[in-house]
Amino acid sequence: xxxxxxxxxxxxxxxxxxxxxxxxxxxxxxxxxxxxxxxxxxxxxxxxxxxxxxxxxxxxxxxxxxxxxxxxxxxxxxxxxxxxxxxxxxxxxxxxxxxxxxxxxxxxxxxxxx
Numbered sequence: 001x002x003x004x005x006x007x008x009x010x011x012x013x014x015x016x017x018x019x020x021x022x023x024x025x026x027x028x029x030x031x032x033x034x035x036x037x038x039x040x041x042x043x044x045x046x047x048x049x050x051x052x053x054x055x056x057x058x059x060x061x062x063x064x065x066x067x068x069x070x071x072x073x074x075x076x077x078x079x080x081x082x083x084x085x086x087x088x089x090x091x092x093x094x095x096x097x098x099x100x101x102x103x104x105x106x107x108x109x110x111x112x113x114x
């Protein structure tokens with residue numbers, strides 16, 4: 001694009017040209033079921049994103065405000081960043097053993113081998 005030309009944003013396909021809105025279902029199903037911590041069977045996953053390790057733990061069946069409070073407390077104790085997405089807590093770094101001890105103290109259980 002040269003300096004003298006303007007970009008026309010109205011060039012291209014229009015919805016009336018036969019394009020349809022795509023409604024794809026979610027990849028994961030969010031459960032409405034709420035369980036107490038002792039009824040959870042959590043597991044760990046480890047992913048690499050942009051060259052860094054991310055530890056995922058879940059799947060949590062807690063009310064939204066309880067899960068956000070738990071996430072905030074865990075991030076403060078671990079000194080790391082994290083997020084809560086689709087019932088899974090994501091933490092920056094490889095924190096499996098530290099997370100396990102903190103979550104067991106909170107009353108959560110893990111699947112065997114995790």
